Amino acid sequence: MTRRHKQLTAGRTVLTVLTTFGVLAGAALTGAAPADAVRKTVPIAQGVSYEQFDIAAAKGVTHAHVLLVDLRNTHVHLDLLYPGAVAARAPVSNLADSAGAVAGVNGDFFNITETQHPGVEATGASVGPAIANRRVLKAAVPTGQRFGPSLPPGTNTREVFGVGVDRRARLDRLTLLGTVRTTEGPLPLRGLNQYALPVGSVGAYTARWGSVSRKRATCGTDTDRAAACSKDTYEVTVRGGRVVSASGTPGRGPIGAGTTVLVGREAGARQLRKLSLGEQVSIRTGLLPSASRIAYRFALGGYPVLRDGQPLAGLDNTTAAVRTAVGFASGGRRLVLFALDGAPAYRSGLTIAEVAAQMRKLGSTDAFSLDGGGSTTLVARAPGGSAVSVRNHPSGGAERPVPNGIGVFSAP
Structure with a gap:
């Protein structure tokens, strides 16, 4: 048995014990690699469930954490998580708890550093448009000013994922x-x-x-x-x-x-x-x-990777990393929030092309890439709990403060 195989086996044993007691992966953020050979869905709240599983990718085995959200359930809605200002950042767990969300993931790419402009303060503000609780917060920066990986051909910084007041998810441009x-x-x-x-x-x-x-x-x-x-x-x-x-x-x-x-x-x-x-x-x-006459309850930036069941042309299939994405099906009523684990054993991650393929395997007809790397964070409450916990292992060893995220809310 190789050393790596021993590490993965030990991770599975620990997870089995934790699941028995109702505790999900990511507790204490120790950096241990969670793994689950058998895919298991755990209810979080009405219309919201959580699951995790391994993915055999081109660069090695990685591990996914997934929230499944059913907007057909009238107790459930999504909204933007943000710290109360556009030019501010906070950990996803803090954003979720302060808003009363039962789960969430990190959101858009953002102005993280200003090494090219000495003496100029990095703002922490996100790249794309943002709408929260039907209120317009901001517009998109010029495409050449964005932070993050190269965009797929034909896309720009005005791309958004959002949910309309009709409770349906969409990809759009604002x-x-x-x-x-x-x-x-x-x-x-x-x-x-x-x-x-x-x-x-x-x-x-x-x-x-x-x-x-x-x-x-x-x-x-x-x-x-x-x-x-x-x-x-x-x-x-x-x-x-x-x-x-x-x-x-x-x-x-x-x-x-x-x-x-x-x-x-x-x-x-x-x-x-x-x-x-x-x-x-x-x-x-x-x-x-550009794609809908329905007002948005919330929207945030990133870029599309899957449209009408087909990956966008020109998606990168070379650079693998820890990723976050969101997808939907059933006319925008069933959602998948997807985050990879950043523990060392899984940090090889996925390419953007692999993210699109994986989101399609999870049933999404449309999918949207969000910020990844050290920003990738998925949080959720334990069933009946009052506070969220981090379910993946952020690749930096701790949560990175981010400007926004997607919050999942479920009324009792």
Whole structure:
């Protein structure tokens, strides 16, 4: 018996004992490799169950943790987990417990570091659009400014997975529609609470952004995230429908209710400089879906890997990693939340092409990749429990704070 086989066998023995006592894998985050040769489904709450199993992948055996959610059950719904601000992060377990969720997974890719821009603060804000409890939180950054692996051909940062007010899951694209109306005429708004603005544009920041510096919004270009920060910037604060202050550099600090800060770069900065103190300004924003006329209860960014039962063309089949994904079937009423284990014995993970294939095996007709690596986290309560526990082993040895996630809620 090889050393690796002994480790896997020991992991299975430990799991058998834990399952007998109603404790699921991931307890204590010791780094031991959980494994379960027999796939077993455990109820978590009404319409929500959990299972785990091994996957024989091209780079070696990996281990999956899965939440099965039935939206046909009226006691169940999904919503965005987030820390109360776009530019903020927290562990998934904290986000789930504070929101009262029975389970959840991590969400979108995010602005995790700023090594290319010395002195500029990483915002922690997510890449794509975000909607929580029917409220628009933010729009997408330019595709060239995203963090994460390469996107499949034909996709961009506006891709979302979401659930509509009709309780059906969908894949969609959400495009910002925004206007700043001034006494001299309307200005197009091309950003909303996002860590990067298109070159030459104006973006809006509200109380939902948080208190992190807005400087990062003026760094990089639409095609090069590492490009230098713009030297031509301007920001205007609008309160009560009138300009109350202006500055030549983006600021920081909390933004009060009823206040919007407009940040401009290059041509956008020159447009904002035309505004005068006391001038009347109105700002309108919204996210326009491309695939549905149904309003979204919640939505978050990532990228599609499976559509109508078929993998997207050009999915990477070389780079394997720990992954998180979400899929659905039955017209968007049956959901699969999928997270790999990051324990050392399983860290070889899956390629994106393998994720698409695995989601199809799990019954999904459509699937969407979320942030992976050290961010991958799946949490769930024990049946009848009051707090979630981490069911996989995060590859960093502990939960990584993330900007958002998918929360599963089940009323008694």
